[in-house]
Amino acid sequence: MFQHKRRAGALTALAVGVALVASGCAVDSGTDGGDGGGSGDSGNLAITFLPKNLGNPYFDTSSAGAQEAIDEFSGTFAEVGPAEATPDAQVSYINTLTQQGVGAIAVSANDPEAICDALNEARDAGVKVVTFDSDTNPDCRDLFINQATSEGIAKIQVDLIAEQIGGAGEIAILSASANATNQNAWIELMEEELAASHPDITLVETVYGDDDDQTSFDKTAALLQTHPNLKGIISPTTVGIAAAARYLSTSEYKGTVALTGLGTPNQMREYVEDGTVTAFALWNPADLGYLASYAAKALIEGEITGEEGDTFDAGKLGEYEVGADATVLLGDPYVFDADNIGDFDF
């Protein structure tokens, strides 16, 4: 009998515990609703950044830019995020931010669809939602801060190679995989740009390194063997450009065959310093975070709603206009060279 009572006691305690959690929520809702409701205020400049994952130098850089912007307009910066880049982990954080009633969430989406409902719930609760770096479906955010357009990415790479080889000669492209949608779109635009503006440059071959370091390294070697007159290589992928630079830096072609493309400063630093690479492009994640913060501020203060043609001030970056699909373009890709590469760590 004694044990029966204890078992019943444990079950009762469990029931009471669950009830407490439930009723605790219900009872206190009135008082705390005020806090949650504060999210609708035009003055709630609590802006939280939710990157794809934490501990990622790229997002550390964007958050540093965000912090700078938010300090300028005296808002409250915070950064939360999962350890691993999965959408379900992001949903828990979006829910948490909804509960906290922050002014805005700036999120780099791990999945365009999976975090949509959570974001829309946040918006229903008065939270503004800005996506940056990686967008969601347009109907689940107020604004997307686009780092670069395909046209901009294609043009900067063509401009860089033209400048580095003196506007004439044979070039090749070292891409990722043959069916990578974004890479192929860029290559097509690069071909158009070459034909239109640089008739003396000949694109002799496009090879694919499959975003594998060793494959890209071998393909670079093969390119130089096959085309003895090659003057430059464009690699619009961060894996490819680093592998190509590694090959060039130890070969007889160092300094004579130009290399440019899309890379990150940390991967490319030694090759810029040793003269293998003069300049390459990417966007500046710090500016991206900075712009996303000012966009969030403009949304919170009701200055913009995400309508096409809305304009807002973005501090040191100047004035920005909202384009189609509630998208704001950061601008031309950023060019990294020996003069500025020391300022970046990602």
Added chain:
Amino acid sequence: MTTATTSASAAVRTYRDYDRPLWQRIVLTRESAIVGLLVIVAVVATLTVRGFSQPITLTYLLLDVMPILLIALPMTLIMITGEIDLSVASIVGLSSVTTGVLTQAGVPFEAAAVIALVVGAACGAINGFLVTVVGLPSLAVTIGTLALFRGLAVGLLGTTAITDFPEFWTDLAKARVGGSNIPVVLFLFLALLVVFVVLLHFTPFGRGIYAIGLSKAAAHFSGVHVERTKLILFVLSGVISALAGIFYTLRFGSARGDNATGLELQVIAAVVLGGVSVFGGRGAIPGVIAGVLLIGVLASALRLANVTSDVINIITGALLVLSVVANSFLAWLRMRRRAPGGTPRVEASTAG
């Protein structure tokens, strides 16, 4: 309880009279402690963490822990027999991918979900077959199938996601009852909870599960179908994991091969925290539910307090280690107290 005792076989009754008081005392102490801790954490969070005391917290909390709650039910039974199923999260991923791929291929969602449940059952049957018929340890088997099922899931769908599911079902997965904050899916869990509580605590099959965990040989000689029981439990675990996978897919509207990666550890942590011995023979469902809710409440409150995910992992991990240590310590104390007068109890020392 009395009727259950009388209906049990003489052999089981002897075993119960001999051993039950000890583990029951341990379990009840531990369960009360874990429920008490849950209440304390919930109250402290309500009073101190800003934003926790809103009705919506209940919704998010329950939806977050729902896959863990579901899978913890069969996991409890398996671990009481002294076995373990580490492949549950991979089955979640595989059922998610199965549902997604079939739906995309034009199969109606309802049919795809049923097929996913069958796939889950098949995964469980593979585990069960290797453990019972081939006689391999479940730890080794399910580490293998953890990789195998996850590999199949990722192989089938690659790194892409399928996001097109009927709105009726995705809405239902997140729906709340009327104007309240109670998720509809809670009732699915409550129905399963009743089934599992009755199965484990009020049937001969359930007593057989405890008997297997305490001594496989003794259970066998008292007429318990050891292998059949284990096989049934692994299949049950596969089916419930697949069900959790379908819920997971609908809640996030996304079928992915890497869905719920690492969930098995959260399930096992909650089950152990809830008082189930990793050596088998001890544990009860109410404690496990409290364990799951405790981890859920703690994670939710810490996130709201802007504690980073690494620190949340450290805190929940430390809590788990402490609870296991405390449990062993209590068992050791009890042993010492018994030792002078009575006969030493070999069984209890191995289980402690």
